[in-house]
Amino acid sequence: MTSNNPQTREWQTLSNDHHLAPFSDFKQLKEKGPRIITNAKGVYLWDSEGNKILDGMAGLWCVAIGYGRDELADAASKQMRELPYYNLFFQTAHPPVLELAKAIADIAPEGMNHVFFTGSGSEGNDTMLRMVRHYWAIKGQPKKKVIISRKNGYHGSTVAGASLGGMTYMHEQGDLPIPGIVHIAQPYWFTEGGDMTPEEFGVWAANQLEEKILEVGVDNVGAFIAEPIQGAGGVIIPPDIYWPRIKEILAKYDILFVADEVICGFGRTGEWFGTDYYDLKPDMMTIAKGLTSGYIPMGGLIVRDEVVEVLNEGGDFNHGFTYSGHPVAAAVALENIRILREEKIVERVRTETAPYLQSRLRELNDHPLVGEVRGVGLLGAIELVQDKATRKRYEGKGVGMICRQFCFDNGLIMRAVGDTMIIAPPLVITPAEIDELVAKARKCLDLTLSALQG
Numbered sequence: 001m002t003s004n005n006p007q008t009r010e011w012q013t014l015s016n017d018h019h020l021a022p023f024s025d026f027k028q029l030k031e032k033g034p035r036i037i038t039n040a041k042g043v044y045l046w047d048s049e050g051n052k053i054l055d056g057m058a059g060l061w062c063v064a065i066g067y068g069r070d071e072l073a074d075a076a077s078k079q080m081r082e083l084p085y086y087n088l089f090f091q092t093a094h095p096p097v098l099e100l101a102k103a104i105a106d107i108a109p110e111g112m113n114h115v116f117f118t119g120s121g122s123e124g125n126d127t128m129l130r131m132v133r134h135y136w137a138i139k140g141q142p143k144k145k146v147i148i149s150r151k152n153g154y155h156g157s158t159v160a161g162a163s164l165g166g167m168t169y170m171h172e173q174g175d176l177p178i179p180g181i182v183h184i185a186q187p188y189w190f191t192e193g194g195d196m197t198p199e200e201f202g203v204w205a206a207n208q209l210e211e212k213i214l215e216v217g218v219d220n221v222g223a224f225i226a227e228p229i230q231g232a233g234g235v236i237i238p239p240d241i242y243w244p245r246i247k248e249i250l251a252k253y254d255i256l257f258v259a260d261e262v263i264c265g266f267g268r269t270g271e272w273f274g275t276d277y278y279d280l281k282p283d284m285m286t287i288a289k290g291l292t293s294g295y296i297p298m299g300g301l302i303v304r305d306e307v308v309e310v311l312n313e314g315g316d317f318n319h320g321f322t323y324s325g326h327p328v329a330a331a332v333a334l335e336n337i338r339i340l341r342e343e344k345i346v347e348r349v350r351t352e353t354a355p356y357l358q359s360r361l362r363e364l365n366d367h368p369l370v371g372e373v374r375g376v377g378l379l380g381a382i383e384l385v386q387d388k389a390t391r392k393r394y395e396g397k398g399v400g401m402i403c404r405q406f407c408f409d410n411g412l413i414m415r416a417v418g419d420t421m422i423i424a425p426p427l428v429i430t431p432a433e434i435d436e437l438v439a440k441a442r443k444c445l446d447l448t449l450s451a452l453q454g
């Protein structure tokens with residue numbers, strides 16, 4: 001890359017010499033050097049070369065209220081001056097964490113009024129695993145330990161998070177999954193539906209849950225965890241029949257249901273939570289990302305009242321983090337939720353920007369490379385294929401990565417999951433910015449197609 005700014009090279013040298021980046025090929029990154037993002041406002045990022053980029057991914061799905069909101073910076077600064085840190089161990093608390101727990105209970109589904117705070121989504125799911133097993137032990141059923149999860153689900157990158165997740169490329173490193181976690185098929189009709197209709201496939205995929213419960217034995221199953229919509233797996237919208245059928249199965253067996261709301265939570269679907277969108281009735285919900293709009297790390301686990309009643313009888317829960325409910329993170333989250341509510345951002349997604357984004361995105365269906373456009377709320381996916389009718393991919397060409405690079409070079413961040421392009425822009429994106437996003441996406445699809453033909 002030719003550079004306008006000598007500092008870019010300096011920063012890249014620091015990266016090469018000292019930084020180990022997450023989810024990266026260290027050697028390849030050294031050869032190319034990272035793009036350096038220096039500042040951001042609204043839905044836009046600027047890199048150190050002065051390029052303006054529309055962030056179609058809201059960072060990593062998290063910057064709900066957009067970049068550059070002074071209110072969050074002010075909330076952090078005020079809290080740091082007042083009480084920068086105190087822990088919640090040993091029977092203490094502080095006002096921001098208590099006010100935040102109440103604010104979350106106010107927007108959470110009915111009957112979910114308690115929150116355990118963590119530093120991230122992964123830690124939220126680690127907490128879930130330990131809490132589920134503790135819950136069943138208190139109820140005198142200590143054998144109910146197994147957690148059922150789904151292939152290609154994403155639940156984080158700690159040992160438990162990566163094990164709960166169903167990413168084989170993560171399992172391959174470090175002997176995962178750990179014992180006591182099993183996976184069933186995902187409801188991803190486009191790649192796995194074969195000759196079945198989406199409806200038939202949705203029933204089949206949901207029935208895998210029942211088969212797995214019977215195979216493991218209901219006396220051994222503690223919980224089923226799933227994202228309402230799989231995010232990192234490729235914005236996978238299950239067939240309409242899937243969740244109703246899963247709910248029927250869950251109603252038959254005495255196991256807990258955990259919704260991983262780390263992406264769907266805080267308005268992404270146009271409802272406060274993905275479980276509101278699909279009318280699921282979970283026992284626990286993992287949260288993070290949109291909770292603070294990513295301005296500061298924080299996650300948690302929202303727990304149903306009936307579960308809390310059991311936990312109340314269990315003595316100490318021997319679990320927690322130094323930064324559980326960190327006062328500065330809590331103050332930022334509170335301010336973030338205040339803005340989401342007062343500016344009616346979730347309503348605006350539901351009534352205005354989600355319908356607009358979804359209809360504009362579907363215009364891309366006419367493109368020769370596009371096999372399917374799907375989405376819910378401000379989540380979208382574009383499947384890139386060689387043959388629309390048979391859903392056949394371009395084998396071994398890395399089409400997704402080619403397209404992603406064109407996007408970068410043309411001022412748009414879209415993420416590639418294999419040959420699926422995905423978007424999840426900030427919830428404050430305007431219709432005019434959606435027009436820009438879709439126009440850039442079309443241009444990059446054209447460039448990708450030319451590159452494949454050239």
Ligand SMILES: *Cc1c(COP(=O)(O)O)cnc(C)c1O
Nearest residue numbers: 120121122154155156262263288
């Ligand atoms: C990002 C994510 C996580 C992990 O959250 P971290 O804060 O990165 O630990 C868990 N579940 C889902 C659905 C996610 O998208």
